[in-house]
Amino acid sequence: MGKENSSISKDVAFGFLPAAKKDRVFGMWDLILIQVGIGISCICILTGAYTGLMVDAREGLGAILFGEAFPILLIVPITIYFARYGIDTFIGFRSSFGYLGAKIFYFVFAILTIGYTAVALYMAGEAIVKLLSFTSLPAFLTSASTGVPLFAILLFMIAFAVTFKGPLAIRKFNWIGVPAIAILLVGLLILIVTGQGLDKILALTPAEPYEDFSRSFMTALELNVGLGFSWLPYLGQYSRLVKSEKAAYKATFFSYGILVNIAVVLGALTTLVVGTQNPTEWMIAIAGTWFGLIGLILLTLGNLTAAIFLMYSQVISLKTVFPKSSWLVAMLTTIPAVFLLLSSTFYNAFNSFITVIAYIMSIAGGIVIADFFFVKKQRISLYDLYNTNGKYKYWHGINPSAITSIIIGTVVYWGLYNPLLDKASGLFEYISAGIPAYFVSLITYYISARYIFAYSVDKEASKKATEPIQEQADLV
Amino acid sequence: MGSKDHIQENMESNDPFIKEMYRDLHNRIKDYQETDSVVEKMQFSDARGSIVIVGVIAAFLAYVLLT
Numbered sequence: 315m316g317k318e319n320s321s322i323s324k325d326v327a328f329g330f331l332p333a334a335k336k337d338r339v340f341g342m343w344d345l346i347l348i349q350v351g352i353g354i355s356c357i358c359i360l361t362g363a364y365t366g367l368m369v370d371a372r373e374g375l376g377a378i379l380f381g382e383a384f385p386i387l388l389i390v391p392i393t394i395y396f397a398r399y400g401i402d403t404f405i406g407f408r409s410s411f412g413y414l415g416a417k418i419f420y421f422v423f424a425i426l427t428i429g430y431t432a433v434a435l436y437m438a439g440e441a442i443v444k445l446l447s448f449t450s451l452p453a454f455l456t457s458a459s460t461g462v463p464l465f466a467i468l469l470f471m472i473a474f475a476v477t478f479k480g481p482l483a484i485r486k487f488n489w490i491g492v493p494a495i496a497i498l499l500v501g502l503l504i505l506i507v508t509g510q511g512l513d514k515i516l517a518l519t520p521a522e523p524y525e526d527f528s529r530s531f532m533t534a535l536e537l538n539v540g541l542g543f544s545w546l547p548y549l550g551q552y553s554r555l556v557k558s559e560k561a562a563y564k565a566t567f568f569s570y571g572i573l574v575n576i577a578v579v580l581g582a583l584t585t586l587v588v589g590t591q592n593p594t595e596w597m598i599a600i601a602g603t604w605f606g607l608i609g610l611i612l613l614t615l616g617n618l619t620a621a622i623f624l625m626y627s628q629v630i631s632l633k634t635v636f637p638k639s640s641w642l643v644a645m646l647t648t649i650p651a652v653f654l655l656l657s658s659t660f661y662n663a664f665n666s667f668i669t670v671i672a673y674i675m676s677i678a679g680g681i682v683i684a685d686f687f688f689v690k691k692q693r694i695s696l697y698d699l700y701n702t703n704g705k706y707k708y709w710h711g712i713n714p715s716a717i718t719s720i721i722i723g724t725v726v727y728w729g730l731y732n733p734l735l736d737k738a739s740g741l742f743e744y745i746s747a748g749i750p751a752y753f754v755s756l757i758t759y760y761i762s763a764r765y766i767f768a769y770s771v772d773k774e775a776s777k778k779a780t781e782p783i784q785e786q787a788d789l790v
Numbered sequence: 791m792g793s794k795d796h797i798q799e800n801m802e803s804n805d806p807f808i809k810e811m812y813r814d815l816h817n818r819i820k821d822y823q824e825t826d827s828v829v830e831k832m833q834f835s836d837a838r839g840s841i842v843i844v845g846v847i848a849a850f851l852a853y854v855l856l857t
Binding site: 338384394571638700 | 794795796797805807808811814815818819821822823828829830831832833836837839840841843844847848850851854855
């Protein structure tokens with residue numbers, strides 16, 4: 315256990331401290347490979363699957379490519395911040411949200427991660443039940459209502475045990491899970507394209523569109539915009555370890571904005587072919603019994619690994635935000651995922667979940683971009699990011715400009731689209747909701763921080779920016 | 791500000807892990823302040839490729855919706 319504890323402590327210190335020059339080990343291609351490996355997951359597949367339920371292949375491709383790339387283009391400049399100072403997301407966001415505000419943002423991230431973990435584990439549970447349906451085991455184990463929650467919870471326990479052991483155990487597991495999901499995706503893609511032919515796929519109509527096309531298309535676009543913005547809290551994790559700001563920017567754009575789309579497009583095409591958004595139904599339908607069974611095993615392994623990665627990411631980030639908390643206490647914050655595994659309710663509401671993420675992350679994205687580029691003019695005090703009694707304390711640890719921005723952004727998003735009831739305003743069919751919410755929160759934050767709640771740290775930055783000598787030509 | 795310096799406070803912590811981590815933090819911040827930045831800064835021209843790609847995707851989207 316000593317070796318494991320020491321590796322956990324090392325990871326905590328590594329995540330918490332600003333990366334030194336010797337820690338900057340990644341070039342652009344290293345970062346692309348890592349982020350694509352992390353990014354291609356059941357979440358991308360499911361987003362694509364719901365897209366394929368509403369629009370055809372051509373429209374789906376447009377919604378997916380634009381829905382991922384444009385939000386990433388809007389938020390990717392923040393990787394410059396993480397790369398420049400070598401800091402993780404939750405340390406970096408202290409300058410815009412305040413010390414307490416960044417902690418609250420961590421809990422939002424934790425809820426999001428718990429949701430992702432539950433989706434991955436429930437899908438894995440469904441895959442196991444599908445596998446067992448070919449055996450003569452009791453109905454209790456092979457029925458969706460009892461078997462899926464049971465196996466999903468068992469897999470949660472495995473993921474918990476592996477994560478508890480720390481990074482050494484996780485790295486071993488990654489050697490199985492990441493190739494599993496890669497083989498699955500490539501295999502499915504080959505089978506679909508060779509089995510169906512591109513012309514036939516392009517002619518397929520979606521199974522569950524809305525009554526009018528613009529509503530179907532905009533809802534599909536909003537799901538993908540949600541996925542695009544959802545990478546925001548993960549952007550600092552590896553960008554801080556690159557050798558140049560350019561590498562962080564480009565690698566993040568290409569990995570999360572372009573390359574992970576392979577999984578999303580695959581999800582959309584398979585749904586169009588099979589007519590259901592449930593990935594466990596795809597395997598046998600497309601690959602036949604034997605290859606289908608192998609596909610289900612790979613899907614289970616891929617999802618279990620994704621759950622372990624997500625769980626570790628949540629726990630290590632908690633330790634970065636609260637370095638004095640014990641590893642066990644940090645691990646216990648993952649337990650709420652079990653409640654989401656008890657029935658299919660949460661899993662079946664994935665489309666609502668991803669649009670709620672679009673709502674939260676689009677507003678947060680607008681705030682952090684406005685703060686770093688337009689209010690602070692890229693001038694941040696590294697000392698004060700860590701000294702939690704320093705310049706970024708604002709009002710009791712919370713930045714009132716961020717709160718104002720969240721309120722106005724919320725009114726705009728929910729006025730355009732209610733993600734819980736799937737109720738859209740007339741305007742939603744023309745401008746969607748996540749992208750306008752991003753711009754509104756960005757502008758609101760700027761006006762508020764410059765003219766309404768202008769703290770000395772904001773005024774100092776603007777004053778320094780007007781000084782003529784500046785050797786480096788910064789972005790913006 | 792008048793409040794206690796959180797970094798200095800933790801550098802004197804009784805927990806050896808916290809104490810060592812904050813001492814390391816203090817040294818790293820000092821190094822950063824002395825060298826300004828350890829990475830090469832980005833220019834606006836470096837972002838052109840991504841803007842062009844999103845422009846092409848937007849044009850494709852417009853084509854899909856209009857035809």
